[in-house]
Amino acid sequence: MTTRFQTRTFLLCFIPFAVLLTGSFWAIQGFVESNVREGLRASLRDNQAALAGMRARSDLENSRFVKVAGENASLKAGIQLVLSHPHNPQARTTLEDQLRELGEHMGFDFFLVSGPNGAPLAGVVRQSLGKEPGQLAPFDTTHLEGMKAGLVMLDRRPVEIASVSIDQADENLGSLSIGEFFSFSGLASPAALLHNGTVLAADVPGISAERLAASFAGCDPASECDLRINDSSWLSAPLQAWNGGYLLRSLVSVDAAMAPIQARLHHLFVTLALICTLIVFLSSLLSARSIVGPIAAMVSHLRKAASTGVLARFDGTPSPIQEVRELSQIYNDAAAAVSAYGEKLQGAYLEFVGSLASALDARDPYTSGHSHRVSQLSCAVATAMKLPAAEIERVRIGALLHDIGKIGIADRVLQKAGRLTDEEWTLIKQHPVIGRRILEGVNGFAPYLAAVELHHENWDGTGYPLRQSGDLTPIEARIIHVADAFDAMTTDRSYRSAMSHERALSIIRGNAGSQFDPRIAAVFLNLAPEILEGAGSQACCGDELALAVGD
Amino acid sequence: MQCKGRLLSLTLAAFALAANAENLTGTILVKKNLTRRRVTPSVSLYQRGTPVELGNDAETDPIAYERSRVVVWIEGPVAAGVADSVAPGPLPQVAQLNRRFSPDLLVIPAGSVVSFPNMDPIFHNVFSLSRAKSFDLGSFDQGQSRRVTFAKAGIVDVYCHLHPNMEATIVVTPNRWFARVDASGHYTIRDLPPGRYTVVAWHKYAGFFRKTITVEAGKDAAADFFIPLQADSEEGE
Numbered sequence: 001m002t003t004r005f006q007t008r009t010f011l012l013c014f015i016p017f018a019v020l021l022t023g024s025f026w027a028i029q030g031f032v033e034s035n036v037r038e039g040l041r042a043s044l045r046d047n048q049a050a051l052a053g054m055r056a057r058s059d060l061e062n063s064r065f066v067k068v069a070g071e072n073a074s075l076k077a078g079i080q081l082v083l084s085h086p087h088n089p090q091a092r093t094t095l096e097d098q099l100r101e102l103g104e105h106m107g108f109d110f111f112l113v114s115g116p117n118g119a120p121l122a123g124v125v126r127q128s129l130g131k132e133p134g135q136l137a138p139f140d141t142t143h144l145e146g147m148k149a150g151l152v153m154l155d156r157r158p159v160e161i162a163s164v165s166i167d168q169a170d171e172n173l174g175s176l177s178i179g180e181f182f183s184f185s186g187l188a189s190p191a192a193l194l195h196n197g198t199v200l201a202a203d204v205p206g207i208s209a210e211r212l213a214a215s216f217a218g219c220d221p222a223s224e225c226d227l228r229i230n231d232s233s234w235l236s237a238p239l240q241a242w243n244g245g246y247l248l249r250s251l252v253s254v255d256a257a258m259a260p261i262q263a264r265l266h267h268l269f270v271t272l273a274l275i276c277t278l279i280v281f282l283s284s285l286l287s288a289r290s291i292v293g294p295i296a297a298m299v300s301h302l303r304k305a306a307s308t309g310v311l312a313r314f315d316g317t318p319s320p321i322q323e324v325r326e327l328s329q330i331y332n333d334a335a336a337a338v339s340a341y342g343e344k345l346q347g348a349y350l351e352f353v354g355s356l357a358s359a360l361d362a363r364d365p366y367t368s369g370h371s372h373r374v375s376q377l378s379c380a381v382a383t384a385m386k387l388p389a390a391e392i393e394r395v396r397i398g399a400l401l402h403d404i405g406k407i408g409i410a411d412r413v414l415q416k417a418g419r420l421t422d423e424e425w426t427l428i429k430q431h432p433v434i435g436r437r438i439l440e441g442v443n444g445f446a447p448y449l450a451a452v453e454l455h456h457e458n459w460d461g462t463g464y465p466l467r468q469s470g471d472l473t474p475i476e477a478r479i480i481h482v483a484d485a486f487d488a489m490t491t492d493r494s495y496r497s498a499m500s501h502e503r504a505l506s507i508i509r510g511n512a513g514s515q516f517d518p519r520i521a522a523v524f525l526n527l528a529p530e531i532l533e534g535a536g537s538q539a540c541c542g543d544e545l546a547l548a549v550g551d
Numbered sequence: 552m553q554c555k556g557r558l559l560s561l562t563l564a565a566f567a568l569a570a571n572a573e574n575l576t577g578t579i580l581v582k583k584n585l586t587r588r589r590v591t592p593s594v595s596l597y598q599r600g601t602p603v604e605l606g607n608d609a610e611t612d613p614i615a616y617e618r619s620r621v622v623v624w625i626e627g628p629v630a631a632g633v634a635d636s637v638a639p640g641p642l643p644q645v646a647q648l649n650r651r652f653s654p655d656l657l658v659i660p661a662g663s664v665v666s667f668p669n670m671d672p673i674f675h676n677v678f679s680l681s682r683a684k685s686f687d688l689g690s691f692d693q694g695q696s697r698r699v700t701f702a703k704a705g706i707v708d709v710y711c712h713l714h715p716n717m718e719a720t721i722v723v724t725p726n727r728w729f730a731r732v733d734a735s736g737h738y739t740i741r742d743l744p745p746g747r748y749t750v751v752a753w754h755k756y757a758g759f760f761r762k763t764i765t766v767e768a769g770k771d772a773a774a775d776f777f778i779p780l781q782a783d784s785e786e787g788e
Contacts, residue, residue, distance in 0.1 A: 073712070074714060077690075081674055081690050090672060090692040093672060094674040097650075097673050098714070101714075
């Protein structure tokens with residue numbers, strides 16, 4: 001998978017940041033949660049203590065009320081009445097009526113009078129009319145025998161009761177029990193009233209009693225415990241226990257307590273994450289740019305080298321980064337080595353070309369040194385025409401190779417003394433095409449093919465092999481055409497002796513515009529005589545390779 | 552007007568029957584609602600509870616009610632030769648109905664017998680610790696009745712041991728010359744022989760108010776009483 005350096009640095013910077021941030025987030029959240037849990041535990045204990053105190057005060061108060069009620073003379077009279085008329089329903093009604101009246105004054109929900117033997121005599125309990133408390137009404141007291149204090153279920157409603165003994169002049173008349181419906185209203189936290197594992201009543205919003213009972217299943221009745229209710233975490237502590245397995249437990253939602261803190265933490269961490277991402281992005285951008293910048297400069301340099309084929313030295317601003325500096329250094333070294341190698345290759349190649357030309361010249365004593373001289377002359381013309389250096393080079397090497405096709409011409413034709421027949425001329429005229437074919441297959445000779453193939457094309461289109469005219473023939477071929485003619489005319493041939501320079505020049509002047517490009521002919525005619533003699537060749541294109549080849 | 556006319560005609564009729572007996576009339580002026588007409592104990596006694604009205608009188612004007620709670624009678628013996636016997640008829644009674652004594656104010660001349668029937672479906676107890684008559688009839692249930700003879704003049708407070716909020720007052724007058732004040736504050740004691748008398752106006756929470764009057768033959772006498780403002784007499788009870 002390829003990624004941009006910038007993306008890579010961003011990811012490499014961001015991932016550790018993200019991991020660190022996430023890790024610390026979880027750690028802090030865990031820490032906070034344990035703290036909150038501890039705090040909730042403490043508050044539960046405080047609640048428990050506060051409730052215990054409240055209950056103690058309330059019990060004391062209730063006991064006072066109960067005592068006051070127990071000293072009620074008319075109630076005593078009522079009890080005595082019932083005791084003396086044990087089977088009279090009116091007596092019982094009288095006592096119930098008294099209890100009802102007493103109860104309405106005192107505001108309690110439950111009154112029960114028991115005889116000296118503990119058997120209930122009469123009782124009233126507050127009726128419920130929906131949510132509103134109703135009036136006190138008599139109820140069936142038979143199952144309440146022996147009930148003195150604690151919690152009792154009446155018609156599926158829990159009642160907390162307290163009792164006092166009623167005495168009249170050292171005679172025990174029985175006892176009075178006063179009670180109130182158990183209520184969660186005095187509790188600061190949600191709570192549930194349990195009896196042997198079943199939930200009798202609960203004040204936990206949104207959670208059913210069955211759910212609560214299931215959650216309490218694995219909970220030790222006497223101690224605090226952690227609960228999972230509806231996938232949320234709760235803490236529970238026992239608040240109060242009564243005889244008969246009744247237990248009041250308070251509950252507190254850890255999640256609810258955590259929610260605001262968690263929200264703030266989330267907010268904080270999201271902000272932090274955003275800031276970190278921004279910082280990471282900016283820093284990675286900066287660092288990437290400091291690395292990518294020089295590399296990009298180098299890449300574009302290389303791209304240019306790829307398109308031009310020239311591996312030039314990289315001279316950008318030196319990067320402050322050690323590695324990039326080393327890279328550009330090494331690149332420059334490589335470029336230098338490549339160009340040195342290229343030059344060396346070029347030299348070897350020129351040497352080869354030179355030796356090829358020499359080998360060709362050596363075949364015929366009359367044409368000995370012809371290729372080199374044509375090369376010198378052509379080079380001189382090109383220089384005088386102020387052609388670009390690359391073109392001059394092409395002219396020079398093209399001229400060296402221009403008669404290479406003669407390798408394919410039989411010696412008897414080439415070295416024939418005397419006039420050539422038409423057939424032999426036809427063979428001779430093949431040499432540019434043969435030369436082109438020879439060089440075509442060799443890598444690196446492509447620039448010289450035109451010089452080789454077209455150096456016998458005339459300006460007026462009467463030359464060979466393509467009978468091209470004017471500017472259609474490349475300039476190197478036209479230059480070589482002039483120089484070749486001049487050298488051919490000024491050297492001995494088997495069929496004639498050498499012409500003088502003047503005569504040769506006058507022939508060139510005469511054929512300018514017909515055989516030769518007039519502009520090139522004019523330049524040639526203006527060349528210094530030393531150059532035509534071959535002495536000034538060094539001044540013109542006198543590189544050592546040419547000399548070496550000449551040797 | 553109608554009331555006045557009736558009074559006048561009654562007066563005329565009485566005058567026609569006994570030429571030597573005159574009527575005593577008067578007006579009672581009460582300035583303040585003296586009776587706390589509450590059947591339940593005061594709230595302060597039980598902080599936790601809320602007083603529940605177990606019953607209330609349908610009286611609209613509390614001052615009129617107070618006026619009707621005033622009893623007027625002649626103190627001491629009235630001149631001999633005038634009939635002082637109790638009129639025959641059904642026994643006066645103080646019933647126990649709806650956890651109250653009914654009526655809760657009864658005026659009888661000394662020597663009367665009062666019955667106390669229980670009409671509630673629960674037990675009641677009737678007793679009194681007053682100096683004029685002290686008795687305890689015990690507890691008895693619906694349909695039963697007890698009788699008490701009040702021989703001595705005086706104020707008798709009657710209670711129920713089982714229901715502390717029940718109370719009744721029986722005013723035993725020394726003679727038959729007594730009257731209840733009506734709601735408008737007027738009273739009339741008829742057929743009073745001429746002479747000099749002490750007239751007593753009594754209100755349970757205001758006490759006794761006495762006036763001496765002289766009744767002349769052929770002339771109606773008048774005695775007006777002003778029952779003064781008094782601090783809440785019930786408060787301390």
